[in-house]
Amino acid sequence: MRDLTSFELEYVSSCARFAREVMAPSVKHWDEKNAFPLEIHQAAAQRGIPYAGFPRDLGGKGLSHLALVTAGLEMASVCAPMTFTLAFDHGSLRPVMIAGSPEQRKRWVKDLIAEGGHGAWCMTEPESSGSNLLAIHTKATRTNGGWRIDGHKCMVGMGTVAQVFFVLADAWDGDRRLGPTVFAVPRDAGVVVSENPPKIGFRCLPTPEVRFPGVAVGNDAVIGGVGSGLPVLLDSLDYMRLGGGVVILGLTRGALHDVAPWLDEREIYGGQRLGDTSHVQIVVGRLLARLAAAEALLFQAAADLDDGKPVSHLLSALKLVASDLAIDATSEIAQLWGWRGIHEDYPATKRLRDARQTSIYEGTSEIQAMNLFRRWASAARSGSGE
Numbered sequence: 001m002r003d004l005t006s007f008e009l010e011y012v013s014s015c016a017r018f019a020r021e022v023m024a025p026s027v028k029h030w031d032e033k034n035a036f037p038l039e040i041h042q043a044a045a046q047r048g049i050p051y052a053g054f055p056r057d058l059g060g061k062g063l064s065h066l067a068l069v070t071a072g073l074e075m076a077s078v079c080a081p082m083t084f085t086l087a088f089d090h091g092s093l094r095p096v097m098i099a100g101s102p103e104q105r106k107r108w109v110k111d112l113i114a115e116g117g118h119g120a121w122c123m124t125e126p127e128s129s130g131s132n133l134l135a136i137h138t139k140a141t142r143t144n145g146g147w148r149i150d151g152h153k154c155m156v157g158m159g160t161v162a163q164v165f166f167v168l169a170d171a172w173d174g175d176r177r178l179g180p181t182v183f184a185v186p187r188d189a190g191v192v193v194s195e196n197p198p199k200i201g202f203r204c205l206p207t208p209e210v211r212f213p214g215v216a217v218g219n220d221a222v223i224g225g226v227g228s229g230l231p232v233l234l235d236s237l238d239y240m241r242l243g244g245g246v247v248i249l250g251l252t253r254g255a256l257h258d259v260a261p262w263l264d265e266r267e268i269y270g271g272q273r274l275g276d277t278s279h280v281q282i283v284v285g286r287l288l289a290r291l292a293a294a295e296a297l298l299f300q301a302a303a304d305l306d307d308g309k310p311v312s313h314l315l316s317a318l319k320l321v322a323s324d325l326a327i328d329a330t331s332e333i334a335q336l337w338g339w340r341g342i343h344e345d346y347p348a349t350k351r352l353r354d355a356r357q358t359s360i361y362e363g364t365s366e367i368q369a370m371n372l373f374r375r376w377a378s379a380a381r382s383g384s385g386e
């Protein structure tokens with residue numbers, strides 16, 4: 001793996017400093033508030049932290065994925081959900097980056113970044129579409145000047161603050177079904193957004209319900225062609241798993257970091273400390289081994305993305321092993337804290353709550369495993385021996 005440049009290292013240390021100085025003191029506050037951490041975003045903007053992975057001509061810093069994941073780990077070890085909100089737009093604006101026209105890139109990336117705005121992805125629906133993305137009920141009907149969108153989405157990350165919603169809808173021209181299509185729908189076109197619902201974790205990532213009650217948009221809202229939504233969606237979902245992987249591994253790093261002093265301090269009997277027992281050393285050593293393996297996968301995926309290599313399989317594997325690890329690690333670590341592991345005045349409890357989300361978003365662990373199986377089985381059938 002190559003070394004980071006001095007420019008990249010400067011960005012990483014600026015993010016690490018920001019996490020220590022600004023994020024750390026307010027982690028509990030934003031968790032309890034169950035709201036988007038606006039002041040954190042304002043402070044991050046002053047330090048030039050958001051949007052760093054976008055090209056310079058669109059308002060970013062043109063930073064490599066390798067640098068972004070290194071910085072993301074530093075921040076997510078302090079607060080995974082807050083870091084998720086800060087990095088979110090790299091994934092949410094992906095449809096425009098890969099399939100948008102120059103005009104769409106100007107409006108929904110360049111201008112949005114200049115305003116400090118956000119995008120949100122609307123795939124999941126309360127009654128139908130979840131893992132099966134194509135079971136959508138949201139409908140886009142062709143009109144004279146464009147499209148009318150009717151539908152109801154839920155768990156829309158950043159939905160309470162987004163200026164644009166990338167909506168997966170089934171497009172129809174009269175009785176003719178044109179197929180799944182991605183539309184960029186401006187918030188002010190008549191989108192109705194609920195409050196942030198109560199979740200057990202990732203509370204500062206708002207995930208409201210979003211309704212489209214006959215919202216009218218022009219033809220210029222279509223991203224990547226009518227009926228061509230699936231490849232845009234799948235590429236975007238793949239890409240989001242890099243950011244998802246970063247925050248999950250940062251969360252695990254942070255949980256281990258929190259517990260280290262406790263293992264040294266806690267006397268169990270006869271002057272022996274918790275960390276002196278072979279049982280605890282083996283539990284923690286196994287978690288450290290799994291963390292090292294998952295981080296190697298993360299850095300490999302980031303470097304391959306920078307080199308333009310295919311990474312879909314690496315990102316599915318990363319998301320799966322990282323979320324399994326985070327759930328196991330935060331549970332084992334909560335146990336090591338004794339009653340403090342389930343008490344809100346101690347850090348392990350929030351880590352445990354946050355970790356529970358990670359095997360669900362960006363495709364559940366079952367979906368990642370099936371992705372990997374299908375790829376492996378198809379290679380085995382074709383004799384490519386992958």
Ligand SMILES: Cc1cc2nc3c(=O)[nH]c(=O)nc-3n(C[C@H](O)[C@H](O)[C@H](O)COP(=O)(O)OP(=O)(O)OC[C@H]3O[C@@H](n4cnc5c(N)ncnc54)[C@H](O)[C@@H]3O)c2cc1C
Nearest residue numbers: 121122123124130131155156157202357360361362364366
């Ligand atoms: C923190 C968070 C943020 C989110 N952000 C967004 C967002 O920004 N935009 C958005 O659109 N959605 C978002 N979601 C929703 C998320 O994408 C869905 O929850 C996820 O895709 C799973 O869909 P579902 O919850 O409907 O579960 P279902 O699809 O109903 O699955 C239920 C269970 O069945 C399993 N299952 C499903 N199909 C199969 C199968 N074929 N074989 C075996 N098992 C199967 C699943 O793995 C799961 O365990 C977010 C969720 C969370 C928790």
